[in-house]
Amino acid sequence: SQTIHQWPATLVQPVGSPLSLECTVEGTSNPNLYWYRQAAGRGLQLLFYSVGIGQISSEVPQNLSASRPQDRQFILSSKKLLLSDSGFYLCAWSEDRVYNSPLHFGNGTRLTVT
Amino acid sequence: AQSVTQLGSHVSVSEGALVLLRCNYSSSVPPYLFWYVQYPNQGLQLLLKYTTGATLVKGINGFEAEFKKSETSFHLTKPSAHMSDAAEYFCAVRANAGNNRKLIWGLGTSLAVNP
Numbered sequence: 001s002q003t004i005h006q007w008p009a010t011l012v013q014p015v016g017s018p019l020s021l022e023c024t025v026e027g028t029s030n031p032n033l034y035w036y037r038q039a040a041g042r043g044l045q046l047l048f049y050s051v052g053i054g055q056i057s058s059e060v061p062q063n064l065s066a067s068r069p070q071d072r073q074f075i076l077s078s079k080k081l082l083l084s085d086s087g088f089y090l091c092a093w094s095e096d097r098v099y100n101s102p103l104h105f106g107n108g109t110r111l112t113v114t
Numbered sequence: 115a116q117s118v119t120q121l122g123s124h125v126s127v128s129e130g131a132l133v134l135l136r137c138n139y140s141s142s143v144p145p146y147l148f149w150y151v152q153y154p155n156q157g158l159q160l161l162l163k164y165t166t167g168a169t170l171v172k173g174i175n176g177f178e179a180e181f182k183k184s185e186t187s188f189h190l191t192k193p194s195a196h197m198s199d200a201a202e203y204f205c206a207v208r209a210n211a212g213n214n215r216k217l218i219w220g221l222g223t224s225l226a227v228n229p
Contacts, residue, residue, distance in 0.1 A: 006157075043221040044158075044204065090157055099208065100146045101167035103217060105157035 002027035006091045013113055016061030019064075019078040021109050023091030026072065031093040033074040034103065036064055038088040050074060053098065086113045116141045116205050120220035128228050133177075133192040135223045135226040137205035140186065145207045148217065149179055152202040161203075164188060175199070200227045 004021045013019060026032050035047040046059045048066035049105045056066050063082060067075045074091060095101035121136040139145055146165050150158040162173025169181040179190045188205060202224050206217040 044219045046216060049216065088155075092158075100163065102160045102163055103158075104146055105150075105159070107157045108155070110155065 002093075002104065004093055004104055006057045006089065006109060008109060009107065010110045011112070013081050013111065015083055015113055016080045019076070019081050019085070019111070021076040021089055021111075022093075023074045023076075023106055024072055025074075025093045028072070028093070028095065030071060030096045032096050033068060034092040034094075035074065035076050036090040036092065038090060038108075040087070044090070047076070081113045083113050086111055116145070116207055116218045118205050118220040120203075120205050120223050122222045122223055123221065124226070126206050126228060127195045129197055130194050133190070133195045133199065133225065135190040135203050135205075135225065137188045137190065137203075137220060138186055139188060139207045141207055147179075147181060148206045148208075149173065149177070149188070149190050150204045150206065151175075151183040152204065152222075155202075158204060161190070178225075195225075195227045197227050197229065200225055 003026045033050045036044045037047055038044055047064060048056055048058055050056050050068045053068050053071055064076060064078050091106040092103040094103050106107055117140040119138045125135060127133055148163045149161040151161050152158045161177050162179055163173045164171045164181045172178045174212050177190055177192045179188050181188050204222045205220040208217050
């Protein structure tokens with residue numbers, strides 16, 4: 001069966017520090033991968049999605065970036081965090097070329113920028 | 115363009131009462147529809163999905179939803195609420211056409227279950 005791992009679960013970082021969140025998927029190949037952010041009391045905001053290694057689509061201009069160095073690995077990064085980057089970050093995957101495939105989510109990372 | 119509207123950001127029911135969470139969508143092509151549940155500080159878990167075929171879809175934890183094309187709705191129901199159903203619920207839609215990999219999300223409905 002497929003599993004998705006996301007870490008760390010919680011993170012407190014000062015303003016201006018770098019960020020690296022990692023997500024890996026097991027049990028499937030060539031998944032579509034997604035990074036979402038969920039701010040308090042708001043819905044889900046799609047940040048990035050990827051359909052293959054090195055292929056990243058950015059949905060929202062910001063100081064965050066994403067990379068996919070391996071087929072089942074998706075990394076969210078920032079060189080300098082802002083207070084507004086605080087939120088709950090969710091990684092998800094779906095089956096490639098299966099358009100009724102749901103998204104499967106990791107357990108999320110709670111990021112607090114102080 | 116597609117959109118999803120969840121009517122009522124907060125819904126409160128008594129334990130044992132009917133749960134009804136409303137979702138209306140807008141799509142120019144036949145949609146795929148999804149309901150997810152999110153417990154505090156956790157990721158989203160798929161409750162059920164509609165793709166094609168039977169319009170009444172049964173999901174996990176006793177939930178079901180009915181796709182009504184004429185009303186562009188996909189409301190989520192459960193006959194009898196449990197305390198453990200207290201969570202945030204999200205409706206989402208994806209176009210059943212083209213190479214669209216993205217879901218369009220509603221803003222969510224927070225369900226409270228009172229003893």
